[in-house]
Amino acid sequence: MSLKALDPQDWIEIDDQFVKYLSQKDTLLKTRHSEVFASLPGTAASQKEVLELLLDHLLKRFPQHYRRHDQRIEAIATHQVWHISDFESAPLDLAGRLVQEDLLLMERSRQGYRLVAASLCFPLRWRLREKLGCPLTQIHSPVPGYSEKLAHPVDSVFNRLKSNHPVWRLNWSIVESPELFFPPENAKPGWETTINCQNAGDKMFLRIERQTLRRLATSGDILFTVRTYVHPLRVLEDNPQMADSLAEIIQHMPVEMQEYKNILPIRQVLLGYLGSIVETGAIANN
Structure with a gap:
């Protein structure tokens, strides 16, 4: 936990x-x-x-x-x-x-x-x-x-x-909207088909819950x-190490958990985007 x-x-x-x-x-x-x-x-x-x-x-x-x-x-x-x-x-x-x-x-x-x-x-x-x-x-x-x-x-x-x-603890999700009020009916079917490595930073959102x-x-x-924070995924572009950590978590996440977190449909694009952040950070540090 x-x-x-x-x-x-x-x-x-x-x-x-x-x-x-x-x-x-x-x-x-x-x-x-x-x-x-x-x-x-x-x-x-x-x-x-x-x-x-x-x-x-x-x-x-x-x-x-x-x-x-x-x-x-x-x-x-x-x-x-x-x-x-x-x-x-x-x-x-x-x-x-x-x-x-x-x-x-x-x-x-x-x-x-x-x-x-x-x-x-x-x-x-x-x-x-x-x-x-x-x-x-x-x-x-x-x-x-x-x-x-x-x-x-x-x-x-x-x-x-x-x-x-x-x-206290933290929980995280990748979502398709910055809306704070996000009941099931607010989900956007098919949104994953509109995501690519070029727009992922603006079309995907990192939703973090600080729970006590x-x-x-x-x-x-x-x-x-539960305190909810929502940021465009591009915030990770300023923190390649965090992007790398998230990519590693996703790579080792069981398929069932990927399905629960709605990661599976966007997994490849998400990992590609996170990888590009890590690569850009590595080049900048050399």
């Missing part, structure tokens, strides 16, 4: 895309609320714990970005002001509006940890409503080998996680955050 210890001070990330992300979340929550927010009954107390933890962190860590006025919280850069009392029945809804991360709440059950609430504005090829209430094994059923190889280690991490020792896991001290539930 490549998990690393996370300094709680670095839990949430804010960058120059802050206004764009929050504005897009606001639009999605106004126009497609049932698709990007959902919660099961009986989870309000745990959701409130998330909101209180997040508010405390944001006001201390990013005082230049947030102000609190009694029961109102303001995102200074976007001029958005929310009344906390308006979200008593769904505190996680407000929490998700405050940050660039998506927030997913996992509760321990007889079947293992299950997804009980989420503010998920930036999914990649999955739908929140189809996963709500499902345990981890079912959520990850499309992942090749998850049940056989990953289910036990993941469950072990969740069971051992301490509230004062959060962890943090146990809530009171409820014992686990908050899973």
